[in-house]
Amino acid sequence: MHLTSEHLHDDGVLERDFTVGEIPGTLWTPASTPAPLLLMAHNNGLPRTDARLVARARFHAAELGYAVASVDAAGCGDRPRSAAQEHARAEFRRAMQSGGPSDEVFETFIGPLVEQAVPDWRTALDALLALPEVDGPVGYSGWAAVGIRLAVSEPRIAALGLFAGGYVPQAQREEARQVTAPLLLLLQWDDEGNPRERALDLFDAFGSTQKTLHANPGGHLGTPWFEAQDQGRFFDRHLR
Amino acid sequence: MHLTSEHLHDDGVLERDFTVGEIPGTLWTPASTPAPLLLMAHNNGLPRTDARLVARARFHAAELGYAVASVDAAGCGDRPRSAAQEHARAEFRRAMQSGGPSDEVFETFIGPLVEQAVPDWRTALDALLALPEVDGPVGYSGWAAVGIRLAVSEPRIAALGLFAGGYVPQAQREEARQVTAPLLLLLQWDDEGNPRERALDLFDAFGSTQKTLHANPGGHLGTPWFEAQDQGRFFDRHLR
Numbered sequence: 240m241h242l243t244s245e246h247l248h249d250d251g252v253l254e255r256d257f258t259v260g261e262i263p264g265t266l267w268t269p270a271s272t273p274a275p276l277l278l279m280a281h282n283n284g285l286p287r288t289d290a291r292l293v294a295r296a297r298f299h300a301a302e303l304g305y306a307v308a309s310v311d312a313a314g315c316g317d318r319p320r321s322a323a324q325e326h327a328r329a330e331f332r333r334a335m336q337s338g339g340p341s342d343e344v345f346e347t348f349i350g351p352l353v354e355q356a357v358p359d360w361r362t363a364l365d366a367l368l369a370l371p372e373v374d375g376p377v378g379y380s381g382w383a384a385v386g387i388r389l390a391v392s393e394p395r396i397a398a399l400g401l402f403a404g405g406y407v408p409q410a411q412r413e414e415a416r417q418v419t420a421p422l423l424l425l426l427q428w429d430d431e432g433n434p435r436e437r438a439l440d441l442f443d444a445f446g447s448t449q450k451t452l453h454a455n456p457g458g459h460l461g462t463p464w465f466e467a468q469d470q471g472r473f474f475d476r477h478l479r
Numbered sequence: 480m481h482l483t484s485e486h487l488h489d490d491g492v493l494e495r496d497f498t499v500g501e502i503p504g505t506l507w508t509p510a511s512t513p514a515p516l517l518l519m520a521h522n523n524g525l526p527r528t529d530a531r532l533v534a535r536a537r538f539h540a541a542e543l544g545y546a547v548a549s550v551d552a553a554g555c556g557d558r559p560r561s562a563a564q565e566h567a568r569a570e571f572r573r574a575m576q577s578g579g580p581s582d583e584v585f586e587t588f589i590g591p592l593v594e595q596a597v598p599d600w601r602t603a604l605d606a607l608l609a610l611p612e613v614d615g616p617v618g619y620s621g622w623a624a625v626g627i628r629l630a631v632s633e634p635r636i637a638a639l640g641l642f643a644g645g646y647v648p649q650a651q652r653e654e655a656r657q658v659t660a661p662l663l664l665l666l667q668w669d670d671e672g673n674p675r676e677r678a679l680d681l682f683d684a685f686g687s688t689q690k691t692l693h694a695n696p697g698g699h700l701g702t703p704w705f706e707a708q709d710q711g712r713f714f715d716r717h718l719r
Contacts, residue, residue: 428692442694451693451695
């Protein structure tokens with residue numbers, strides 16, 4: 240792991256960019272370490288520098304005392320991408336803007352992204368847990384499909400805080416039955432891009448004996464502020 | 480209001496039985512008063528002395544600092560009942576034990592119970608708010624149908640923490656659209672007596688712009704302990 244930049248915020252959070260091989264990431268650590276680790280990913284390969292993800296990461300570090308890390312998925316964020324990836328991404332964005340992608344567009348673009356992302360997260364996890372300021376056990380927060388894939392292949396994931404879940408590739412919808420880690424699934428009741436019935440079916444499918452669903456009215460970006468605190472308490476129950 | 484008995488618990492909670500006219504009730508007050516008031520009712524007219532309701536009331540008083548009150552509905556708990564009420568109750572219990580009541584049995588027994596309960600709760604509320612140790616605003620916790628009826632007829636109800644909601648009389652399912660108070664609806668995903676789809680439809684129907692759904696796996700009595708704390712934080716957001 241190479242640390243490529245470092246910034247100490249006024250709230251005591253140390254923000255550092257890193258690379259592990261070809262994988263670029265950011266680590267936010269609280270003033271008091273060692274701290275348990277949260278892996279935080281934004282849905283569908285949004286960059287780790289996205290303002291909402293950064294705000295969530297800094298809240299969990301500053302207010303809740305977690306070390307938080309995020310990496311860019313292949314072809315996303317700071318990573319090089321092929322012309323084919325650019326084309327697929329443009330097509331996916333067009334479909335999202337016109338009322339949600341078809342299952343075919345979704346599977347073609349997101350399916351491989353999920354499959355490729357998980358080995359990267361595991362590589363980053365190995366490097367992060369070797370740092371003296373990072374401690375196990377490990378939680379995962381955010382992008383539902385990657386969380387499912389990671390949870391079934393990575394026994395170090397001890398708790399999952401997932402968001403949305405209306406659109407999840409078929410492979411991960413099936414894998415959800417094998418997930419046994421405690422789960423908090425947060426969804427927006429009127430999420431235009433994530434059909435409610437599919438999200439409820441996904442919650443039903445999880446194999447975890449401890450699983451909780453939270454839902455609030457409004458669209459994809461309308462999650463109320465107290466849900467970040469609720470997620471923090473969920474992680475506190477399982478990671479501390 | 481006549482106070483008829485008084486017991487000071489080791490945790491500092493003062494438990495007092497009272498009557499207002501013909502209505503018997505219990506008030507639990509925390510060590511530090513005045514405290515905001517929670518009205519707490521058990522589904523379908525279970526007595527206010529039921530162990531689960533008492534445990535919930537004392538938790539909210541001792542741990543969360545609320546004044547908590549419960550009253551028996553007409554024909555329930557300590558109140559006199561007619562032969563007709565006894566007959567209807569026995570029929571309802573038989574139906575509950577054999578896999579859930581038919582809509583007809585349910586409407587016949589529970590519908591009038593809800594209608595009659597709400598004026599009693601309002602009478603008790605007037606008397607409780609006149610006590611120096613009780614303060615507004617007021618929250619309501621428990622029996623969904625009574626909470627809906629009370630919220631649409633009683634502007635002093637500032638937050639609703641409702642449980643289950645699979646079986647709610649048709650009149651209250653329709654009134655739910657008129658409810659505007661902030662709402663936390665808690666349901667058990669596998670509640671044998673409360674069909675899930677009906678509970679989700681009820682959540683959808685509420686008019687409240689601030690409404691949150693919490694769901695956990697398991698049957699009617701399997702609610703995890705942390706949901707009592709979550710409900711406490713919900714009330715803290717709206718009553719303090």
